Amino acid sequence: MSDNQNLLAEQRRALILDEVRRRGGVRVNELTRKLSVSDMTVRRDLDALARQGMVEKVHGGAVPVSEPSAHEPGFEAKSALELSAKEDIAKAAAEMAAPGSAIALAGGTTAFALAQQLLEVPDLTVVTNSVRVADVFYGAQRAAASGGAGPRAGAATVVLTGGVRTPSDTLVGPVADAAIRSLHFDVLFLGVHGISVEAGLSTPNLAEAETNRHFVRSARRVVVVADHTKWGTVGLSSFATLDQVDVLVTDGGLSAEARAEFAELPPELVVAGEQPADADI
Secondary structure: OOOOOOOOHHHHHHHHHHHHHHHEEHHHHHHHHOOOOHHHHHHHHHHHHHHOOOOEEOOOOOEEOOOOOOOOOHHHHHHHOHHHHHHHHHHHOOOOOOOOOEEEEEEOOHHHHHHHHHHHHOEEEEEEEEHHHHHHHHHHHHHHHHHOOOOOOOOOEEOOOEEEEEOOOEEEOHHHEEEEEEHOOOEEEEEEEEEEEOOOOEEEOOHHHHHHHHHOOOOOOOOOOOHHHHOOOOOOEEEEOOOHHHEEEEEEOOOHHHHHOOOOOOOOEEEEEOOOOOOOO
16 A cells, blocks of 8 residues: 555644544554555554654554643643644634623633634733733734734733743632632633543642632633543543533534533533534524
């Protein structure tokens, strides 16, 4: 079998990694058919992914690497994952932010993508504990004030809470918690490390879990923004149950099994880029 020259090695490996994460494991012969490449090419790709710590090789295929529940990847490491899914999720979630409302954005790379979509929503008051999210709004306001192509000055008022900085570039701890407790939000947009039926929403960082609990309690409406790889992941500390979530915005990579589970749960499921089942045709 000749190798498919239309896919670069990096593209093939990204597709393989997505299959492993989505399905919980893949076999070499399945990948050769799906990618139209040779067994040798697939095995080289699996070797490369295993050396990077992205998959674990098993007889005849590969499975996901089990991360310790307290492991917390940094912002840069997470920002390179599921880029198109995060962009789709951000566009869908931005439609839930009404002009003139007070919203909260917790930390994470999906919230960072959402912040960029919110720049054109007028008269928002944004409270965030994410240094990266705050920089998005500050940068846009400075560009507008200097006559650049950004949104008009004052399009969003940003209040950045204080606290201790985490590997995800969010501010957590007693100072942040006290600031959030005194505020009330129309909508909270919340990125998460993991979602499961049993554990709810979870994170590997204990202080971040406590700060997120205060965010959830202070919001009238909770919108979770999370790509499909977060489903079934459980971090060290749970901070909210799924019945505390109003909407989950995810992407089309969510498995049929996860969708079936979600059909029995309280949150509304919004799959970015897909029409709702009851939408008019």
